[in-house]
Amino acid sequence: MSGPRQGSSQPQFMTSVGQNNNVSNGPGTPLIDSIDVDQIVIPEKNSWKNLFSYIGPGFLVSIAYIDPGNFETDLQAGAQYKYELLWIILIASCAALVIQSLAASLGVVTGKHLAEHCRAEYPKVTNFILWILAELAVVACDIPEVIGTAFALNMLFKIPIWCGVLITGLSTLMLLFLQQYGVRKLEFLIAFLVFLIATCFLVELGYSKPNSSEVVRGLFVPEIKGDGATGLAISLLGAMVMPHNLFLHSALVLSRKVPRSVHGIKVIYLNLT
Template sequence: MEYPKFIKLFLWMLSEVAVIAADIPEVIGTAFALNILFHIPLWIGVLITGSSTLLLLGLQRYGERKLELVISILVFVMAACFFGEMSYVKPPAGEVVKGLFVPKLSGNGATADAIALLGALVMPHNLFLHSALVLSRKTKQSTKEINEACKYFLWESGFALCVALLINIAVISVSGTVCASNNLSPTNAYQCKDLSLNSAPFLLKNILGKSSSIVYAIALLASGQSSTITGTYAGQYIMEGFLDIKLKKWQQNLLTRSIAITPSLIVAIIGGPAGAGRLIIIASIILSFELPFALVPLLKFSSSNSKMGSHKNSLPIIVICWILGSMVIGINVYFLSTSFVAWLIHSGLPKYANVLISMIGFPFMAIYVIAIMYLTLRKESDTAAFDKSVELQKEIEKGVRRCDDA
């Protein structure tokens, strides 16, 4: 193993927290969709979501491709619903393109929402899932075949990310166009100031008609189910990889599903829709802060000559990835420090309380930065055995080529 046991357990716990944080918006989103469509209480919707995910994950016994097909169908149903709403609303194309390349934040909670959006889009646990799915491909152990598989997987992942980008553009464009309308009633204008999964369908219903809220709920249902499947799937690989635990598929599914939906169920029962909406923002911010702990090891390992051999990242890819990774880390550190200081200034607490909170908060931020620096600057462990296996593979390939020539 690359890291000491303590570091390995620390990274595993962070990864499990990431799975839970990623699952909260997905589970609650599906529960909201069931509430809109069938008027089912939120907490019952959470239980139904967990059960349905376990049933869909039963398709694993028929092979990963069948499960991927179901996820693809759910994603395209979601895309069709949001694109349908987008074609009805007709957002100004110029403003949409401008918003893609010229970001603008306004309002007190805009920075927190942007950080939450970053965590929701680039989920740490999915970095493990996408890496692990390569192993499900039947690839011959030769440099040519592996490079070919990597190329096709790159195209597959790129297509999936493009679809996800287009869906997010459609969601934001529809909500932005509706809220920018001059014909909003005072009630709808107030909802736009604090738009959430709970208020969005009622806003669309009032502006675009009853069918729009139903279309929104169907898209939300498809999105939640596809995401909870991938989240549970990622949890299996995380547990296997970090702890080397080999359980039966149904045991892994049940364990990871139970761990993931517990916070959503508690908040849905105690806090109701309002509490669930706030929990989604908090969970997404947690995801953004956890992203470096999955991203940094992945970049180091995939760029390592001793671990990847001829399959390591090229120099341009290494430079681009580290620049993007540094930007993510910098944004998180900036937001964490400025928001904590601003909260201390405007909290209204007694001075002694602010001092006590500062004694906890600032060391926590220092530990966060030091942990990232440790993962980034740590020297690689001895991988001589792996190096020998790579060299042996090269010798085997040379021997095969000589036999072919003969």
């Protein structure tokens, strides 16, 4: 497929088609209006070397799936119902892959993340309600994360709960401080932590020696037994399909400078998703 010819009035990229009184962009205005100088430039070609330039946003997104709250839900489901609810995780993972792929494609093609699109397309009242809900969601998500980490530090190292809360807050500030030195350094740190968690998981898997036939049955035979199984199934689903991850993924892909051509966008999209 060849790109638009020079001098053609046909727009090359997605344009705004709606009229919004709160936004200066009118119909037909390109959604991509600027290029960030801090973006990481990626050549328009396929290679194994370039693969390492793409996987950084994926590691950052993966953090949301392996937080302490999700671990607690998974452990509780496994302790009470063993492998019976694995099919929920399989279905939720497939759904999450599709939705995350759509979020990434939105950022790659338009050059704006999901929050910017909401602000551009919705009226002021709707945007205000979305902002309040987002703030409440951040607080509701951070409270169990901070307290969960504090309890983990207490159980592992006998650190008082209040000290664990302060340490958790300090670690967040350290990550924000690290971000000013470049997104690649932050991605490298997160990738190291993800590999460390994966290694620990594989070691624990070797110790537990799960029954392979029961695991396969749990993955592909849907069943919910027991009074609390439905609630845990909903918790597992919520731990995999998370709205805040859609906003995050659509924004993280913007750290890469996408070659503004049909082939370039396809290459970036396929690698980032």
